[in-house]
Amino acid sequence: xxxxxxxxxxxxxxxxxxxxxxxxxxxxxxxxxxxxxxxxxxxxxxxxxxxxxxxxxxxxxxxxxxxxxxxxxxxxxxxxxxxxxxxxxxxxxxxxxxxxxxxxxxxxxxxxxxxxxxxxxxxxxxxxxxxxxxxxxxxxxxxxxxxxxxxxxxxxxxxxxxxxxxxxxxxxxxxxxxxxxxxxxxxxxxxxxxxxxxxxxxxxxxxxxxxxxxxxxxxxxxxxxxxxxxxxxxxxxxxxxxxxxxxxxxxxxxxxxxxxxxxxxx
Numbered sequence: 001x002x003x004x005x006x007x008x009x010x011x012x013x014x015x016x017x018x019x020x021x022x023x024x025x026x027x028x029x030x031x032x033x034x035x036x037x038x039x040x041x042x043x044x045x046x047x048x049x050x051x052x053x054x055x056x057x058x059x060x061x062x063x064x065x066x067x068x069x070x071x072x073x074x075x076x077x078x079x080x081x082x083x084x085x086x087x088x089x090x091x092x093x094x095x096x097x098x099x100x101x102x103x104x105x106x107x108x109x110x111x112x113x114x115x116x117x118x119x120x121x122x123x124x125x126x127x128x129x130x131x132x133x134x135x136x137x138x139x140x141x142x143x144x145x146x147x148x149x150x151x152x153x154x155x156x157x158x159x160x161x162x163x164x165x166x167x168x169x170x171x172x173x174x175x176x177x178x179x180x181x182x183x184x185x186x187x188x189x190x191x192x193x194x195x196x197x198x199x200x201x202x203x204x205x206x207x208x209x210x211x212x213x214x215x216x217x218x219x220x221x222x223x224x225x226x227x228x229x230x231x232x233x234x235x236x237x238x239x240x241x242x243x244x245x246x247x248x249x250x251x252x253x254x255x256x257x258x259x260x261x262x263x264x265x266x
Contacts (some may be wrong), residue, residue: 003075004052004061008032008042013203019092030089034097036074042067046090053078057183058105061135062098062138075100076139098138102229105172107139109133110179114150123153126181132160133172140168149180157181 011022011029020031026044033039042065052061059078066073076095083090100102107132116125132145145165147158161175 003064004055005064006044006049006067007068008044008065009192011041011043014041023089023091028093030095032074032076032095032159033097034076034095036097041204042095044093049078049090049093056143057137057141060108060141062141063095063171067096077104077138100138102140103137103170105135105137108134108142111144111146112180113146113147116147116149116152116182118152118154118156123182125149125182126187127153127179128157128181129160129173129177129179132179133161134165134169134214135172136166140166142169147180149182152180152182154182154184156173210251214232 008030009027011018022029024045026045027043028049030042030044032042037148052063053059054210055061061076061077063075063076064073074097076097078093080094082089082092110127110129112125112127115122126169126174136141136142144248145163147163149158152158159175160171160173160177160179163179165171165173174247
């Protein structure tokens with residue numbers, strides 16, 4: 001299998017100053033290390049590596065690093081990289097060497113296909129793992145792993161052990177681990193809560209202060225009773241009603257007349 005080639009050059013200077021000068025030339029500083037060679041400082045074309053990383057395999061791409069000068073080549077993968085927060089230009093990259101005859105650990109993207117049966121009934125699809133850890137030879141790294149979810153109902157899940165893996169690819173995950181699942185929709189609010197939220201009286205519920213009570217509901221404290229309805233226990237009688245109220249009114253008038261007829265003191 002042919003691997004993507006990336007030309008690199010050795011760099012003898014390290015530090016922030018030399019790194020800035022390299023970036024001014026359109027190069028990116030990096031380091032290569034691993035079983036095949038000791039830690040070696042390099043520089044390379046950042047735009048070319050970006051194009052490689054944008055391909056199907058992304059960071060799982062195995063690169064053939066070719067050193068300028070002696071033409072030495074070594075297989076490596078991107079171990080770590082740092083990019084500018086705004087421009088997203090590469091600032092530094094770590095490469096780790098790999099042996100084409102020995103397996104490497106990678107994380108493969110998960111892609112779902114179809115539409116689950118549970119979603120047709122209001123269920124919600126949850127992707128638990130968007131990438132799955134696997135181990136395989138550098139030449140056998142898959143681009144993606146597809147999961148057919150069309151038969152998943154509400155409350156069902158697709159386990160890691162159900163994955164159809166390419167030949168030579170080993171799963172590094174518990175086979176009982178769920179990869180995707182269809183969960184039940186959230187419970188609908190109760191009808192009583194929905195009606196109360198709209199401000200419509202609910203039968204048997206206490207009335208809002210100052211508003212007439214609903215049929216069969218006790219009146220709110222301090223609220224006037226409905227016409228023809230019995231007064232609430234302990235409530236004062238309405239003004240001007242009842243024989244006691246009339247008698248007290250006549251007595252008050254008599255006392256006023258008596259006061260007018262008495263001569264004032266000199």
